[in-house]
Amino acid sequence: MKQLVRTGIAVISVVLVLAACAEEDPAASAAGGSGSEEPSCDVSSPPLLEDGVLTVATDRPAYPPWFEGSPKNYSGFEGELASEIANRMNLDIKWVVEPFNKSYAPGDKDYDFDINQISITPEREQAVDFSDGYFNDNQGVLALQDSPIVDATTLADLKEARLGTQVGTTSLQFIDDVIQPSTDAKVYDTTNDVKSALESGQLDGLVTDVVTTVYLRDFEIDNSVVVGQYPTEEPFGMIFEQGNPLRLCVNQVLDEMKDDGSLQALQEEWLQDYLGVPTLTD
Amino acid sequence: MSITSGPSRDLDPVGAGSTGPRSGRGSRMLGRRAVLVSTASTVVFFAVIAGAIALAPGSRLVGERFFSWTHIERAAPEVAEAFLLNIRMFVTAEIFILVLGLLIAVTRGLPGPVFFPLRALAVVYTDIFRGVPLILVLYLIGFGVPGLGLQYFSSRSDVTYGIVALVLVYSAYVAEVYRAGIDSIHDSQISAARSLGLSRWQSLRFVVLPQAIRRVIPPLLNDFIGLQKDTALVSVLGSIEAARAAQIYGAEQFNYASYVVAAALFVIITIPLARFTDHLIERDRRRRAAGSVA
Numbered sequence: 284m285k286q287l288v289r290t291g292i293a294v295i296s297v298v299l300v301l302a303a304c305a306e307e308d309p310a311a312s313a314a315g316g317s318g319s320e321e322p323s324c325d326v327s328s329p330p331l332l333e334d335g336v337l338t339v340a341t342d343r344p345a346y347p348p349w350f351e352g353s354p355k356n357y358s359g360f361e362g363e364l365a366s367e368i369a370n371r372m373n374l375d376i377k378w379v380v381e382p383f384n385k386s387y388a389p390g391d392k393d394y395d396f397d398i399n400q401i402s403i404t405p406e407r408e409q410a411v412d413f414s415d416g417y418f419n420d421n422q423g424v425l426a427l428q429d430s431p432i433v434d435a436t437t438l439a440d441l442k443e444a445r446l447g448t449q450v451g452t453t454s455l456q457f458i459d460d461v462i463q464p465s466t467d468a469k470v471y472d473t474t475n476d477v478k479s480a481l482e483s484g485q486l487d488g489l490v491t492d493v494v495t496t497v498y499l500r501d502f503e504i505d506n507s508v509v510v511g512q513y514p515t516e517e518p519f520g521m522i523f524e525q526g527n528p529l530r531l532c533v534n535q536v537l538d539e540m541k542d543d544g545s546l547q548a549l550q551e552e553w554l555q556d557y558l559g560v561p562t563l564t565d
Numbered sequence: 566m567s568i569t570s571g572p573s574r575d576l577d578p579v580g581a582g583s584t585g586p587r588s589g590r591g592s593r594m595l596g597r598r599a600v601l602v603s604t605a606s607t608v609v610f611f612a613v614i615a616g617a618i619a620l621a622p623g624s625r626l627v628g629e630r631f632f633s634w635t636h637i638e639r640a641a642p643e644v645a646e647a648f649l650l651n652i653r654m655f656v657t658a659e660i661f662i663l664v665l666g667l668l669i670a671v672t673r674g675l676p677g678p679v680f681f682p683l684r685a686l687a688v689v690y691t692d693i694f695r696g697v698p699l700i701l702v703l704y705l706i707g708f709g710v711p712g713l714g715l716q717y718f719s720s721r722s723d724v725t726y727g728i729v730a731l732v733l734v735y736s737a738y739v740a741e742v743y744r745a746g747i748d749s750i751h752d753s754q755i756s757a758a759r760s761l762g763l764s765r766w767q768s769l770r771f772v773v774l775p776q777a778i779r780r781v782i783p784p785l786l787n788d789f790i791g792l793q794k795d796t797a798l799v800s801v802l803g804s805i806e807a808a809r810a811a812q813i814y815g816a817e818q819f820n821y822a823s824y825v826v827a828a829a830l831f832v833i834i835t836i837p838l839a840r841f842t843d844h845l846i847e848r849d850r851r852r853r854a855a856g857s858v859a
Contacts, residue, residue, distance in 0.1 A: 451816030
């Protein structure tokens, strides 16, 4: 009994302390919410983690066609895009690893920006700063040839399917909010795990961005078909720590690359294949 | 339990008879002072920690990312709903674990050369499943078995595979706990039971196991609590339990407060069990003390 009382008191004091911490919160978040306003960035002396070096982060494993080759010298769409940005700012590039789930953690970053097929959403913009979009991706559905959904042409055809995706992706929101299947979506740690579940028959379909589905079909999963894509047109952005002015430099470079057609050229070079994928209708 | 009242008990191990009622009241007063001291020290302790955290340069950001009340409130329903799956999994698994673990422990103790293969099997089983990380067993069962393409076994749900993996791993731990309990019963008790005419099985059933199991209830509950938390690992097979729901919320909102909600749920369910274990230990201690005096 005594022990209970003591524990009770201890718990209450912990709760009080936590409550005290929580109370400070609303004022604090109000102060921190709005990021930097639009002063321009001085490209000749950008604010960098390390002088003369653009430190860029991505997750590992990094998947083609976004990344190819080794982390020392990535090519692939995002790999070459980051290299080109460094190039145009007269900087060397250095790659570091940043797991997706850590990319929005508070505290100092050990990179200048993170590029990892991260969709820009209003919720996420509360926590980090995004660059302008550098590619608009669609959701794609991949299935094995003997899957019941292999001939699906509309979203309604996918309603009865067992669908799976990687955790933390906008694909899960796409399944839940747009497809709304009768069985709950399955969620896995990595794309590799979704792949295993698809191959072992635990799933009828794998949902991820359409570029990745095409890559998986061509290089990773035998006898698989990209059933279709759905035009969600989600812009991918690079993640910056809130208020980091380097974002403005990168946006200037991105604008340049959009204007002179080099961004388009990179997309055509690396992301061509998805164009042939049929579109799922509502 | 023993923290407050331990010393006075040690000073008077034989019985309360000589000091009588005074000792009772004395220890209660001592207890009240102890409560005050422990409360004060708890408050100071946490105040210091809270102060240090509050004064840290990044405290505003960390508070916002981890303890934002808005996010806690918004994440709570999804995470709590997913937590029902954790409860379903650990309750189902625990039932099988307690039975299978006991079976393995008893098998391991079978006498005579005839049973050598069974004994060896029990040893190999505990060695393997205690040694292999749960995550690997989960992958093997959850992705391997359906991949085999067997008629019945390959078409179960991922939650079923998850529970099977939990049962395999935890029954190995629990078998060892049971074995410790069985070994703690003195041989003379078995001899006595046998000389009363009980068969080997009867003496195990009516003399050894009742005492052994009572002794190991606290460590069994310990493993049960471990099991509760490890149900979170089953999410690698695809189903959304509390920790996964928290992760999904976190990735959508770029905020970790959902993990705090999940942690709170696990703690809330663990604390009553921990207190219940304390209660059992105390009751057992009292019973045995009473027995020794008589």
